[in-house]
Amino acid sequence: MEQFIRLRGIAAAIDAINVDTDQIIPKLHLRTIERTGLGKVLFDELRFEPDGSEKPEFVLNQKPWRDAQILVAGDNFGCGSSREHAPWALLDFGIRCIISTSFADIFYNNCFKNGILPITVAKEALDALMMDAKDPENPVLGIDLETQEIQRPNGATLRFTIDAFRRDCLLKGLDDIGLTMQKMDRIEAFEAAQRKEQPWLYR
Amino acid sequence: MPALRTLFDKIWDRHIVERQDDGIHILYIDRHLLHEVLSPQAFEGLRLAKRGVRRPDATLAVADHNVPTTDRSLGIADPESRLQVETLIRNCREFGVDVFDMDDPRQGIVHVIGPEQGFTLPGTTVVCCDSHTATHGAFGALAFGIGTSEGEHVLATQTLRCARPKNMRVEVTGSLPFGCTAKDLILAIIGRIGTAGGTGHVIEYTGSAISDLSIEGRMTISNMTIEAGARAGLIAPDEKTFAYLEGRPLAPKGERWTQALAMWQTLVSDEGAHYDREVRIDADEIAPQVTWGTSPEDVVPITGTVPDPATAPDEARRTSMRRALEYMGLVPGTRMCDIPVDNVFIGSCTNSRIEDLRAAAAVIKGRKVADRVEAMVSPGSSLIKKQAEHEGLDRIFIEAGFQWRESGCSMCLGMNPDRVGAGKRCASTSNRNFEGRQGRGARTHLVSPEMAAAAAVNGRLSDVRSMLG
Numbered sequence: 001m002e003q004f005i006r007l008r009g010i011a012a013a014i015d016a017i018n019v020d021t022d023q024i025i026p027k028l029h030l031r032t033i034e035r036t037g038l039g040k041v042l043f044d045e046l047r048f049e050p051d052g053s054e055k056p057e058f059v060l061n062q063k064p065w066r067d068a069q070i071l072v073a074g075d076n077f078g079c080g081s082s083r084e085h086a087p088w089a090l091l092d093f094g095i096r097c098i099i100s101t102s103f104a105d106i107f108y109n110n111c112f113k114n115g116i117l118p119i120t121v122a123k124e125a126l127d128a129l130m131m132d133a134k135d136p137e138n139p140v141l142g143i144d145l146e147t148q149e150i151q152r153p154n155g156a157t158l159r160f161t162i163d164a165f166r167r168d169c170l171l172k173g174l175d176d177i178g179l180t181m182q183k184m185d186r187i188e189a190f191e192a193a194q195r196k197e198q199p200w201l202y203r
Numbered sequence: 204m205p206a207l208r209t210l211f212d213k214i215w216d217r218h219i220v221e222r223q224d225d226g227i228h229i230l231y232i233d234r235h236l237l238h239e240v241l242s243p244q245a246f247e248g249l250r251l252a253k254r255g256v257r258r259p260d261a262t263l264a265v266a267d268h269n270v271p272t273t274d275r276s277l278g279i280a281d282p283e284s285r286l287q288v289e290t291l292i293r294n295c296r297e298f299g300v301d302v303f304d305m306d307d308p309r310q311g312i313v314h315v316i317g318p319e320q321g322f323t324l325p326g327t328t329v330v331c332c333d334s335h336t337a338t339h340g341a342f343g344a345l346a347f348g349i350g351t352s353e354g355e356h357v358l359a360t361q362t363l364r365c366a367r368p369k370n371m372r373v374e375v376t377g378s379l380p381f382g383c384t385a386k387d388l389i390l391a392i393i394g395r396i397g398t399a400g401g402t403g404h405v406i407e408y409t410g411s412a413i414s415d416l417s418i419e420g421r422m423t424i425s426n427m428t429i430e431a432g433a434r435a436g437l438i439a440p441d442e443k444t445f446a447y448l449e450g451r452p453l454a455p456k457g458e459r460w461t462q463a464l465a466m467w468q469t470l471v472s473d474e475g476a477h478y479d480r481e482v483r484i485d486a487d488e489i490a491p492q493v494t495w496g497t498s499p500e501d502v503v504p505i506t507g508t509v510p511d512p513a514t515a516p517d518e519a520r521r522t523s524m525r526r527a528l529e530y531m532g533l534v535p536g537t538r539m540c541d542i543p544v545d546n547v548f549i550g551s552c553t554n555s556r557i558e559d560l561r562a563a564a565a566v567i568k569g570r571k572v573a574d575r576v577e578a579m580v581s582p583g584s585s586l587i588k589k590q591a592e593h594e595g596l597d598r599i600f601i602e603a604g605f606q607w608r609e610s611g612c613s614m615c616l617g618m619n620p621d622r623v624g625a626g627k628r629c630a631s632t633s634n635r636n637f638e639g640r641q642g643r644g645a646r647t648h649l650v651s652p653e654m655a656a657a658a659a660v661n662g663r664l665s666d667v668r669s670m671l672g
Binding site for chain 1: 220221223225226227229231233240241243244247248252254257260261268269281283284286287290324326327332333334348349350351352353355356359360361362364365366368398399402403432434455459460462463466498519520522523526616617618625635637638639640643
């Protein structure tokens with residue numbers, strides 16, 4: 001997994017609430033056995049006509065947001081299906097950070113597994129960042145995970161909070177399966193005790 | 204005196220392998236279900252890291268999302284779907300995991316076959332790379348959907364790293380009125396608390412209206428908990444739960460059954476245990492529900508009308524409602540029971556169990572599907588299909604003009620060829636009315652099986668109560 005320390009990039013406004021993972025990546029693109037190459041179908045039905053031509057009104061089809069690396073989105077982003085194809089598609093498109101007032105739980109976890117930083121901010125902060133992202137002249141935000149700060153185009157900074165373990169994994173780009181494998185003795189001890197207490201759980 | 208604990212607390216505490224200083228728990232996972240769509244990348248990850256599956260005996264896989272519901276002897280026409288199913292079978296064989304292929308008599312929707320096989324058991328932790336894993340909470344199992352990377356973590360270590368969610372109780376008092384089902388109840392709950400109402404929480408459903416429900420009904424409730432933002436929806440196991448599980452192929456037998464039962468009977472929340480949030484709902488006030496928009500929280504009673512965005516509390520909600528109405532092709536003030544439908548779908552992990560089929564058949568019996576409506580049933584599992592055929596339900600559906608299909612996820616999300624056309628309107632017993640969910644441009648109205656049956660007969664959304672004897 002790629003590290004996330006700091007990022008300075010174009011932010012695009014997805015100014016809608018309850019953006020579900022069916023919108024982020026429709027099911028027809030789940031018929032893949034790989035993680036890569038999904039950026040071209042990110043937000044497929046919002047971004048493209050059925051014939052494949054671009055919908056000019058969609059933000060990621062407009063300059064400068066074609067090169068967005070940050071999304072600023074409405075409440076409850078990523079709700080619905082657990083499909084990790086949603087963060088895979090975002091990442092493949094180039095998105096490394098999403099800012100919202102709230103995220104659906106599974107999507108939120110999935111982001112961290114893929115080097116994407118989801119930042120939760122208060123409503124007033126989101127409104128300000130949404131304005132920033134809609135400014136075609138300078139929709140650039142700075143994100144610093146070490147200092148936990150968002151730098152706005154006007155130079156002001158906003159602090160954000162994040163779980164320490166997840167922050168650490170992102171900063172170091174750690175694979176947490178490797179970390180857990182180091183605890184194998186604890187897992188084995190748990191299994192031995194559980195097997196005695198609830199033998200029906202083992203075949 | 205030990206601290207009072209909720210059912211969730213009890214199950215969670217029993218599964219902690221390690222508490223880290225930063226608040227993250229390493230949680231042991233007892234049961235892992237897999238399907239073909241969200242698992243291939245997890246197996247690929249294992250292979251690349253030269254890791255194995257830690258507990259094949261605690262893992263079960265099935266092909267459900269991509270499988271055709273028409274004649275299966277023809278195989279899967281779409282090459283990508285076929286490859287995905289073949290990849291599941293190959294991965295499971297390579298890693299020693301039991302798998303039900305498309306032609307296996309035990310095949311079905313992953314959240315239907317888990318309980319049906321007795322794989323899902325009270326007091327266990329159950330995960331699957333699928334958000335509707337919440338379904339298994341109906342058995343007093345802590346069951347939640349995970350991402351594919353987390354699935355790979357479970358395959359390799361049989362554990363998950365997670366922060367402890369909060370406790371929330373939804374108490375449903377009274378009893379469901381005539382013509383109202385578990386589906387109407389959960390839609391009403393989602394309408395009340397919203398699609399993010401349970402985010403960060405595990406919901407426990409309690410109260411007389413919940414204990415009165417059958418196991419099938421409870422599964423419908425737990426299933427749609429994710430539509431309220433909560434990953435898991437628990438219901439304490441009781442005699443109905445135990446009766447449902449006894450004798451199932453993978454349920455404990457003999458002395459082990461007795462042992463298990465003794466443990467399962469302790470799975471209740473302590474009187475007075477603390478919940479971070481509590482919601483109370485009176486079942487007596489519920490009427491049959493139907494969604495009008497593109498989020499499960501966009502719900503009204505069938506006696507209601509399409510709401511006006513002008514009445515919404517804030518601009519974000521007004522914008523979202525306007526967009527939903529435009530997508531759905533609806534005008535505020537339209538009576539819900541005046542909305543015509545083109546398709547009817549009875550199926551999905553929400554409502555495809557034998558009781559759902561019986562209830563829909565009771566409405567259909569002796570009636571015909573309206574002329575321009577295309578209606579289909581996809582039973583939740585191949586065993587349910589067989590049971591329904593044994594009871595003659597297939598004849599009732601077929602004679603009324605329904606298509607009687609094989610089992611799978613089918614038109615709930617249309618990964619296989621079962622889709623709703625652009626601009627077409629579908630009364631569906633499934634769980635999501637998102638834009639494009641049942642097909643690009645498809646318009647979904649979520650309803651109970653009885654209400655879907657009524658819509659099929661009348662060719663429009665209808666109040667099933669007027670059709671019940």
